[in-house]
Amino acid sequence: MEQILSCPVCHATLPPNSYYCFNCGKKLQDNPLTLINKVKIYAISVLVPPFGLWYLYKYSKFNDAATKKVGKVAGIVTIISLIVTVWSVIALTKALTIMVNRQLDQTYSQYGL
Numbered sequence: 433m434e435q436i437l438s439c440p441v442c443h444a445t446l447p448p449n450s451y452y453c454f455n456c457g458k459k460l461q462d463n464p465l466t467l468i469n470k471v472k473i474y475a476i477s478v479l480v481p482p483f484g485l486w487y488l489y490k491y492s493k494f495n496d497a498a499t500k501k502v503g504k505v506a507g508i509v510t511i512i513s514l515i516v517t518v519w520s521v522i523a524l525t526k527a528l529t530i531m532v533n534r535q536l537d538q539t540y541s542q543y544g545l
């Protein structure tokens with residue numbers, strides 16, 4: 433992980449992994465994701481799975497380990513969501529097929545077929 437030890441603008445000595453220079457306010461690296469942002473990302477991953485994969489791709493390029501983790505979790509949530517979606521569609525299709533077949537059987541037996 434990259435450690436910024438002095439500000440490129442005012443040359444103040446900074447603690448490692450500072451997001452802003454405390455002296456001049458220069459932005460040094462991207463802010464860590466806030467809890468609200470994380471919740472948003474996970475919600476999007478669950479509700480619209482393809483976007484979760486985009487987060488996985490986007491955050492895998494970040495240096496920050498915490499941000500990378502959010503991307504990974506978003507990817508995992510996306511995959512789980514996709515599996516659940518596919519599984520429900522299959523289950524629903526099966527249920528509908530059984531219903532339709534029963535209906536057809538009844539109709540056939542009514543006409544003595």
Ligand SMILES: [Zn+2]
Pocket residue numbers: 439440441442443444453454455456457458
């Ligand atoms: Zn500075």
